[in-house]
Amino acid sequence: MRLPTPGASADGRREHVAMHIMHLDMDAFYASVEQRDDPSLQGKAVIVGGSPESRGVVSACSYEARKFGIHSAMPSYRARQLCPEAIFLPTDFSRYREVSRRIRRILRSAGGLVQPVGLDEAYVQMPADCEDPVALATVLQDRIQRHTRLSCSVGVSFNKPLAKMASEWDKPGGFTVFDLEMVRRVLPDMPLRDLPGVGPQTAQQLARNGITRCRDYCRAPLDQLVRILGKSRAWDVALLCRGLYRDTVSDGERPKSMSQERTFHQDVEDPRDLQEHISLMMGELCERIRQRELAASTLTLKVRLSDFRDVSRSTTLSSPTVDEEVLRNEAFGLLASLFGQVRGVRLMGLTLSNFSYPDVPEQLSLFSQH
Numbered sequence: 001m002r003l004p005t006p007g008a009s010a011d012g013r014r015e016h017v018a019m020h021i022m023h024l025d026m027d028a029f030y031a032s033v034e035q036r037d038d039p040s041l042q043g044k045a046v047i048v049g050g051s052p053e054s055r056g057v058v059s060a061c062s063y064e065a066r067k068f069g070i071h072s073a074m075p076s077y078r079a080r081q082l083c084p085e086a087i088f089l090p091t092d093f094s095r096y097r098e099v100s101r102r103i104r105r106i107l108r109s110a111g112g113l114v115q116p117v118g119l120d121e122a123y124v125q126m127p128a129d130c131e132d133p134v135a136l137a138t139v140l141q142d143r144i145q146r147h148t149r150l151s152c153s154v155g156v157s158f159n160k161p162l163a164k165m166a167s168e169w170d171k172p173g174g175f176t177v178f179d180l181e182m183v184r185r186v187l188p189d190m191p192l193r194d195l196p197g198v199g200p201q202t203a204q205q206l207a208r209n210g211i212t213r214c215r216d217y218c219r220a221p222l223d224q225l226v227r228i229l230g231k232s233r234a235w236d237v238a239l240l241c242r243g244l245y246r247d248t249v250s251d252g253e254r255p256k257s258m259s260q261e262r263t264f265h266q267d268v269e270d271p272r273d274l275q276e277h278i279s280l281m282m283g284e285l286c287e288r289i290r291q292r293e294l295a296a297s298t299l300t301l302k303v304r305l306s307d308f309r310d311v312s313r314s315t316t317l318s319s320p321t322v323d324e325e326v327l328r329n330e331a332f333g334l335l336a337s338l339f340g341q342v343r344g345v346r347l348m349g350l351t352l353s354n355f356s357y358p359d360v361p362e363q364l365s366l367f368s369q370h
C-alpha cells in the first residue's frame, strides 16, 4: 500500500488544492431554535428530548446545559441529576424542519451541490466556477446566521471528512479551513476516534493494538492493519489518516415515487372507513415528501379486492403540490371512481410520483449585502 503525500505531486512539488468542500453544522440546533423562539430560555440550561420521568434521552442541549456535562443521547433522568434546574422541552420537528429547509435554500443559492445530513448538517460542494470557495463559505455562514438568527459552525477543506473535522474545530460559531498546512501539522496528532467514518468500535480495536492517533496508524505495518480491520477498511482509514479520503457530495437520492400501503385484518367495506384510511396514509405520505422537499404531480390509488384482484386509478395534477388536502381530495375522487367495482377491500395503497423540486434557488451574489 503506497499512498501519495497530501498536496505533493510525483516530483514532490506542492500542488494547489482547491478548498471546495464546505461542511455546515448548526450549533446545538434544536435547543438553539427553542431559545431563539422563547427569550425566557436564553442563557439557561435547555434540554430538548424525552422527559426525565420517562425512559427518554437528550436529543439536544444548550451550551449552558453542556457545562454540567450533559450531552446528547444521555438518558434524560441522568441529565436532570447533573442539572436539576435544567428546562426540559419535547422535540418539535415541524419547527426544526422549517428552519432546516430555509438553511438548505440558502446553501443551494450558491449554485453548488448540497447534501443534507439530518436536519442540522450539510455538505456543500462549491460550484466549479467559484474562484474563492473560502470567501463564499463565509458569505453562506453569515447569511444563515442572519436569516435564521441561529449560530452555526463551518469547516472548509478539499474533502468531506476534513471539512467535517474543521467544522467541529471551533464550535460554536466557528469557521475553520482545514488546509494542507493543517493536514501536516494537526492531522497526525488527531485521535482516530475523532475521524468521521471511524466508529467507536474500530477506534477501540485499534487502541487495543496501541494505535490511537493518525500518526500511529500511518506508521503501523500494513499486514497488522489488515488483520485488525480487513483489507478495504484498512485502506479507507489509511486514506482518512492522511487526509486523502474522497467521497462525493451527492444531492441525495431522487426517488421516482413514494408509496404508503395498508393491509387490513378484515375486508373494509364502508367507503367512509376507506376515506379515513386514505386521510391517515396521505398524512404520512405528505410528511415524507415534505421531508425530502419534493412536490408530486401524479397520484395513484391501488386497491386489492376481496377476490385478490388489484385495481388502480391514477390522476395527474396541473401543477406539482405538497398540499395534503388537495391530494386527499384527489384520492377520494379516485376512490369514488372505483366504487362500482369495490365491495370488500383487503389492501389499499397510495403512490405519489412525477416529482419536482419546489425550492428554486434564490440568486446569491457573493458580495451582496442583504
Ligand SMILES: [Mg+2]
Residues within 6 Å of the ligand: 025, 026, 027, 028, 029, 120, 121
Ligand atoms: Mg449540530
